[in-house]
Amino acid sequence: MHLSSDELILWQHGFFKLNVTIVTTWVLMLVMVVGAKLVTRNLEHRVDISRWQSLLEVIVVTLRKQIEEVGLRHPETYLGFLGTLFLFIALSNFCTILPGYKPPTGSLSTTAALALSVFVAVPLFGIAESGLGAYLRSYTKPTFIMLPFNIISELSRTLAMAIRLFGNIMSGTMILAILLTIMPFIFPIVMTLLGLLTGMVQAYIFSILATVYIAAATRAREEA
Amino acid sequence: MDSITLIAMASIVTAGLTIAIGGIGPGLGEGRAVASALSSLAQQPDAATTITRTLFVGLAMIESIAIYCFVVSMILIFANPFWDHVIAQVAK
Numbered sequence: 001m002h003l004s005s006d007e008l009i010l011w012q013h014g015f016f017k018l019n020v021t022i023v024t025t026w027v028l029m030l031v032m033v034v035g036a037k038l039v040t041r042n043l044e045h046r047v048d049i050s051r052w053q054s055l056l057e058v059i060v061v062t063l064r065k066q067i068e069e070v071g072l073r074h075p076e077t078y079l080g081f082l083g084t085l086f087l088f089i090a091l092s093n094f095c096t097i098l099p100g101y102k103p104p105t106g107s108l109s110t111t112a113a114l115a116l117s118v119f120v121a122v123p124l125f126g127i128a129e130s131g132l133g134a135y136l137r138s139y140t141k142p143t144f145i146m147l148p149f150n151i152i153s154e155l156s157r158t159l160a161m162a163i164r165l166f167g168n169i170m171s172g173t174m175i176l177a178i179l180l181t182i183m184p185f186i187f188p189i190v191m192t193l194l195g196l197l198t199g200m201v202q203a204y205i206f207s208i209l210a211t212v213y214i215a216a217a218t219r220a221r222e223e224a
Numbered sequence: 225m226d227s228i229t230l231i232a233m234a235s236i237v238t239a240g241l242t243i244a245i246g247g248i249g250p251g252l253g254e255g256r257a258v259a260s261a262l263s264s265l266a267q268q269p270d271a272a273t274t275i276t277r278t279l280f281v282g283l284a285m286i287e288s289i290a291i292y293c294f295v296v297s298m299i300l301i302f303a304n305p306f307w308d309h310v311i312a313q314v315a316k
Binding site: 160163164166167168170171174201202204205208 | 287291292294295
């Protein structure tokens with residue numbers, strides 16, 4: 001029984017292994033990019049716009065509002081990164097409906113990569129907002145003794161984000177696989193529904209946590 | 225008792241105990257979280273969206289403890305390094 005789709009290798013050359021996770025991730029990326037390009041080819045300013053453009057507008061406006069509600073001013077700067085996080089994880093979890101599909105977020109490598117990108121983005125946004133000195137000083141914020149604890153908390157919450165997403169999605173697919181061997185038909189359908197709900201919630205959680213961490217990092221300017 | 229039996233027994237027992245005990249805390253915590261969310265929803269129904277959203281975020285954070293226990297249990301059963309090592313030694 002594989003724990004993740006990392007172990008299904010499609011093609012190998014030297015030490016480069018093309019596994020199912022990479023292929024699925026690239027297919028998802030292609031779908032999102034090509035879909036968005038097709039919809040935004042001729043953006044219209046009329047009142048009655050096409051359905052696809054309306055859908056995209058709903059998504060973008062909701063994301064902007066969420067980012068603003070967490071407390072980040074100028075949500076446009078962060079919309080690209082945070083919106084992409086949410087959309088990629090949501091699409092990858094949503095496609096578990098398709099038979100024979102293994103979500104790439106069910107592999108620790110993908111979730112670790114996403115968590116690492118958040119880990120890099122938080123200081124980047126913090127430094128861009130308030131400058132290097134103010135950001136580094138925020139690590140000693142309550143008292144100077146908190147410096148190692150702040151650093152440890154940065155590392156541990158990155159790890160927690162990766163494991164949380166991986167554990168939720170992997171457990172959903174594994175429980176479904178086990179149930180299918182025991183009791184086909186009704187119960188696996190209910191479990192698939194639960195898996196879809198968890199997938200969407202986890203996508204939301206991942207992006208909201210990233211937003212909150214970025215908001216905490218950029219708030220250094222207001223306190224200083 | 226040779227090492228193979230010992231490793232197998234320890235892994236199985238630990239895997240079971242991990243998920244069993246690890247599910248207690250998050251279960252209780254989530255129950256309390258939902259209970260307080262429901263009572264605040266009853267007091268202020270027009271803050272429903274904020275309360276619901278915060279509830280889900282909090283539930284996901286609490287759930288991640290149970291997920292950590294589940295991941296450890298799965299590793300012990302399916303990706304156990306000690307078991308692989310011992311099996312490799314026997315195969316030699």
